[in-house]
Amino acid sequence: MSDLHESAALSARRLRTRTALLAVLAEYGALSRSDLGRLTGLSRSAVSSAVADLRAEGAVTEQPAPTGPVTGRGRPAAVVALSRDNGLVLGLDLGHAHITAAVGTGEGTVLGEATALLDIDDHPQRALDTAADLAVEAMRQAGCGPEAVGAAAAGAPAAMDLRTRAVRAPTILAKWIGLDPAAELARRLRMPVAVANDAEMGARGERALGAGRGLNDLIYVKASHGVGSGLVLGGQFYRGATGLAGEIGHIQLPGATSWCRCGNRGCLETVVSVAEVRRRLTHVLASADRGNVPEEIPPLDELGGRPAAARVITDAGRTLGRVLADLVNCLNPAAIIIGGELGQAGTPLVTGVRESIDRYAQPAVADAVEITAGTLGVRAELHGALVTAAESRRTVA
Ligand SMILES: [Zn+2]
Known part of the structure; x- marks a missing residue:
């Protein structure tokens, strides 16, 4: 299990324990473990395991009390304190x-x-x-x-x-x-x-904690209100000469004619923004429901089982993949990770992107790239x- 999944699975109780410890340490400064237990009402074992976690993360330090009381065996009691150079x-x-x-x-x-x-x-x-x-x-x-x-x-x-x-x-x-x-x-x-x-x-999030772990060449796509990308090339985050690299939302799509907010026509994000995809979903879901416009589009990750909705999302994936295929030809990444609200749609979206990359990118580079939704989602x-x-x-x- 990854660290992230472990931490996501951190029980609410453990989180409350940590929060309580951090709160009293912030208020009182250095405290012995028994004082931590007394002030938080936590058991000795709960304090002990939370302090071990927080020490491992560098959030707290534990040192002999400078002039503190001496325990029965003659050892000075240790005190726990928020680390000055703490992990928070x-x-x-x-x-x-x-x-x-x-x-x-x-x-x-x-x-x-x-x-x-x-x-x-x-x-x-x-x-x-x-x-x-x-x-x-x-x-x-x-x-x-x-x-x-x-x-x-x-x-x-x-x-x-x-x-x-x-x-x-x-x-x-x-x-x-x-x-x-x-x-x-x-x-x-x-x-x-x-x-x-x-x-x-x-x-940066997906590379450190999610689907991009261990990869030195990847394209992260944030498909949301706009469409942008974060590029990792040769292990470095690539920003271009002046910091503006990765603006794939304004690459022109063949045949698209809608005006874009940037002043051009036919940009990728006029077709694949989450607002545009939702507009089309509203239309097909209303058609499927005899013209009743749905009050609310269900979350994208719940639409996969509805064939008409899945087709709309796969089609958006194909359009996105058409632009990404050129990037794949050019950059030969190991992975394309799709995040943002649209990335929540998961399989139908990834399927569409995959189809276009297999069709438009050279086979050798298409075979080398994994297409996946981000594991951190919108976080x-x-x-x-x-x-x-x-x-x-x-x-x-
Ligand atoms: Zn544009």
Whole structure:
């Protein structure tokens, strides 16, 4: 079982135990194991196993008490304290309709998390203020203050110029153009924040903890409101000359004519965005139900068993695969990992992508690439931010 699955399976009780320990350590500083038990009401064995986990992650240290009481055998009692260079980091995932903040580790453990639903595109300042508020709430849930958080990173659905760190067009975030999200977030959070495009964060999450483990050449596709990609080439995250690589959503599709928000016609994301796929699903589900328009489209991962819906999704996969086939010819990746909301559709989507790659890519490179949905789902970007923050802390240290 992977670390991530292990941590996902971490029982609610174990999580509460950890949270309780972190909370009292944040409040009291260093404490002996017996004090930890007394203050949290936890059993000695529960304290012991949680302290062992937290030590292994680097979140706490345990040392002899400097002037502490002496135990019966003459050994100084040990005290547990939040590690100064502790394993806790802050990750932020900014999407078009939500912001999530999480405090956890770069190994897939989340100790505190808070989400708000809002339209970030038209309200950059409010979105950034909300991100900072959510970070505070995530720390509160994790039982720690800002001093316990070693580093922070954020993914944002925007193309950012490496030279200026500012948001650039073409972007969905028209009102964000010229803003420096890293500086804006750092000012609000009073700590440095590494910011990258959301698809790159998704690639970082899947590569560290999900379907991309151990792979040095992969393409992560975030198929959501827009379509973007994070590229790992030769073991490096590839950003291009100015940081704008991977914008596959604006590759032209032969025969497509719809206007795109970028000002061109026939871009990939005019056909394969989650909004467009949902529009077509609404149509076919209404037809299947004698014209009754469904009030709500079921989650994409529940549609596989409905043949008409599965066909719509497979067709979207073929269109996406048409563009990815050219990338496969060019880059010879070991895997294409599909994330974002559309990635939730799973098998029917992957089937469509596979068909197009087998048809349009050269057989030798088509055979070499595995096509798969991400194993972290829509949480890839959030975990990628936590992983990135943890790496930035190690780099600084
Ligand atoms: Zn476009």
